[in-house]
Amino acid sequence: MVFVIAGNSKDREHSHRVLKVDVEKQRALVEGVNMVSKSTKPSAKHPQGGIIKQEAPIHISNLMVADPKTGKPTRIGRRMGENGKLVRYSKKSGEEIK
Numbered sequence: 432m433v434f435v436i437a438g439n440s441k442d443r444e445h446s447h448r449v450l451k452v453d454v455e456k457q458r459a460l461v462e463g464v465n466m467v468s469k470s471t472k473p474s475a476k477h478p479q480g481g482i483i484k485q486e487a488p489i490h491i492s493n494l495m496v497a498d499p500k501t502g503k504p505t506r507i508g509r510r511m512g513e514n515g516k517l518v519r520y521s522k523k524s525g526e527e528i529k
Contacts (some may be wrong), residue, residue, distance in 0.1 A: 432497040433461060434504040438489065443504060445498045450486070458488035465489045479507040500524040 432446040451460040467487045473480035495504035498521045505523040512518035512527070519528040 432502075433459070433494040433523070435461065435464055435489070436495050436504065437494060440466075440489070446502065449494075452491075453488060456488070457491050459491050459494060460486055460488050461494070462486065474490060489498040496521075496528065498523050498526065499528060500526045 433449055434443055434446055435441055447464055448462045449459050449510050450462055453459070463486070468482050469485055470482050471477055471480050475484065475495060496507055497503065498505040500521070501513045501524060503523070505521045507519050507528065509517050509519055509528055510524050520526060
């Protein structure tokens with residue numbers, strides 16, 4: 432779950448679900464954010480064709496992770512976990528983020 436903090440879809444009140452992340456391009460596909468209109472030809476999936484609204488990727492610098500404890504936007508830190516691996520944690524509450 433993330434909050435959009437910049438751009439046309441800016442909304443610090445509601446969190447959104449991340450659908451896909453492109454690590455190389457540093458972009459994420461977020462549900463209901465950065466909607467674009469795309470014109471399509473008729474196909475089996477869309478028999479009518481026409482204009483379809485769909486999500487476009489948004490840069491990850493415009494997103495903030497939701498705190499697992501409070502559900503509010505938070506910054507992320509990294510520290511060593513119990514098993515000796517680096518884990519992400521919320522700077523606000525100290526909770527581990529999975």
